[in-house]
Amino acid sequence: MxxxxxxxxxxxxxxxxxxxxxxxxxxxxxxxxxxxxxxxxxxxxxxxxxxxxxxxxxxxxxxxxxxxxxxxxxxxxxxxxxxxxxxxxxxxxxxxxxxxxxxxxxxxxxxxxxxxxxxxxxxxxxxxxxxxxxxxxxxxxxxxxxxxxxRIWAVWGWLALIAVAGLVAGTLVSVRLARWVGRPLHAVDQVAQRLGEGALEVRAETGSGPPEVRRLAATFNTMAARNEALVHGHRTVIADVSHQLRTPLAALRLRLDLLAGDVDGDAALELTGAQEEIARLSRLVDGLLAVARAESAVPLPRPVRVDEVVAERVAAWEPVADERQVALTAHCPDGLSTMLGEGDLEQVLDNLIANALEAVPAGGRVRIEGTSGPGSLGRRTIRLRVVDGGPGMTPRAREAAFRRFGNPEARGSGLGLAIVHRLVTANGGTARLEDTPGGGLTVLLELPAAGRD
Missing domain, CATH: 3.30.450.20 (PAS domain)
Structure with a gap:
């Protein structure tokens, strides 16, 4: 502008x-x-x-x-x-x-x-x-x-000199005027971009620029303050409720475990069902707490070796995959690096691998692929694919999968993909779901590359 x-x-x-x-x-x-x-x-x-x-x-x-x-x-x-x-x-x-x-x-x-x-x-x-x-x-x-x-050339020369001086003065005035109007608007735009990235505490400067721009900055600051209060209140409620529910749930689960040794017959079956519901409710509370923490975190990106983290998480999940008779493999070239917050990639992979192992039947296969290439806006990106051979998702379920409790077909709490989406987008990446050729689901992540890969 x-x-x-x-x-x-x-x-x-x-x-x-x-x-x-x-x-x-x-x-x-x-x-x-x-x-x-x-x-x-x-x-x-x-x-x-x-x-x-x-x-x-x-x-x-x-x-x-x-x-x-x-x-x-x-x-x-x-x-x-x-x-x-x-x-x-x-x-x-x-x-x-x-x-x-x-x-x-x-x-x-x-x-x-x-x-x-x-x-x-x-x-x-x-x-x-x-x-x-x-x-x-x-x-x-x-x-x-x-x-x-x-004399005629002198007249035109003086007129040309005056015109050039006028153009120089007009240029200086126009640039100064443009900066006077444009700099505050540019500052508001940058603050709005940071606010959209999750930095809720940022505010626009209201002391420079035309009166209309100063009023715009003041209105923006009011909106940002209200959004910060609403978001923090929402996150606090979820975190507090999730945290407060964990203690009584743990106590209730312990009492049911103690009671299971004293009953038999139909009562034992009912007690087993209650224990399963308590376990599911505990996972749901843990998921809500994880979502609240993910939404409240403002990442400080640093270089992360993608190949090393993938190899580490695959090694950590191999016992679970072996127990479920699922082949868990990874192919990631050496030297791939991305810019992510500390621990974010590990949490993303844990959620995706857990979902994939839950969805793939015995004898199935889950593989993780990493590549590097040009991405959007001309920058280089790291692409991670988590491919499974499970039942996949319907188009309707894929559209709502990244929202909390948005997937009606989810077997678990329905919060894993919401956490993945939040962590990836907060670091400047993208996440989307695709059908796996031959059946299944592919989660495609595009992450900002660190340096030149």
Whole structure:
């Protein structure tokens, strides 16, 4: 936005300068041309008046010769023609006696009026001598146009310099204005991004920028404070309830275990069912507590060796897989590293492996695959796939699997994938579910790569 504001203001300044400078330049150019032409005509009339005193009144031609000498000193060419077109006096330069000047003299004598002509880089002025109805000769002055061109170039040069100075000033003002408006908005955007990533304590600065932006920052801070209070309250309730339920559940389970040795028959069967429900309820409470902790955690990413963590977790779960007669394998190239919070990858893999082993029947297979490659936004990512050959999920179940208790087909608490999704997205990654070719479910994780893999 800062660039757009600056470019818009700069374009407006440029248009205004063009609308002002171009007409002014043409006006000053015409003024210089008119002034130059008027000065040449005045000098020619002076020579014509002096020549009239000599030709008509038969006075001395000293004044005429002096004016011709002054004209030559200025760099002009001048000549005095008689009534029949013969040159009576002239300067040493022949600019006023060339073919162009001769034609101009003939036309002036015929029309009995002054004439001017621009040709070959010279301004030639012809002024009749004597009465306009009965001229006794013609005074001709030829003046170079170079001084006029120099003055015109100087005018346009100054205008261009003023325009450049205006553009520079407009650029500085537009950039300053754009930064004044854009920086606070950019700061609010960054704070909003951090808030979306889970840093609920962040607040936007309200002391800079236009009043509208300051009000926006204040409103955002109010919203962020309310969200923080709501989220913390929600997490606290879940954590407190989960924590408080664990103690009575453990005591109840212990009492049922003690009671199981004193009963038999149908009562023993009912007691066994109660123990299973207590165990399921305990897992549910533990899952809620894990979700609350995952949602309240703000990860501090650090490099994690994916291949080492995968090998470690596979080794830890192999006894469980062997007991259930499920083949648990992993293929992860050496050197793969990702940026995750401490312990997050272990928790993610534990939940995914536990779900996969629960879903795959005896004789089935669970494998973990790790690869590296380009991801979204042009950055490199680490891809982890946990592939199982179980019954899979329906499309409806996959859509809700990452929500707490969202999967109606879940065999356990329905919180494992919610924990996985929270931990992965909090670290800047993505998680999605796909069908395994041949049947089953594949969990695909994309994690930010650390360094160059």
């Amino acid at each position: 800062t660039r757009r504001i600056a470019l818009t203001v700069l374009a407006l300044v440029t248009v205004l300068l063009l609308l002002a400078m171009v007409p002014l330049g043409w006006l000053l150019t015409e003024r210089e041309q008119t002034s130059y032409r008027s000065t040449a005509q005045a000098d020619t009339r002076a020579i014509s008046a002096a020549a009239e005193e000599h030709l008509s009144d038969h006075k001395s031609d000293a004044l005429t010769l002096r004016l011709l000498a002054q004209a030559q000193q200025r760099g002009d060419c001048a000549a005095v023609y008689g009534a029949h077109g013969a040159v009576l006096a002239r300067t040493s330069c022949a600019g006023a006696t060339t073919g162009t000047a001769g034609a101009l003299v003939t036309a002036t004598l015929a029309d009995q009026m002054s004439r001017t002509e621009d040709a070959q880089g010279r301004l030639t002025v012809a002024e009749p001598i004597g009465d306009t109805e009965d001229a006794v000769g013609v005074a001709v002055l030829a003046r170079s146009l170079d001084p006029l061109h120099d």
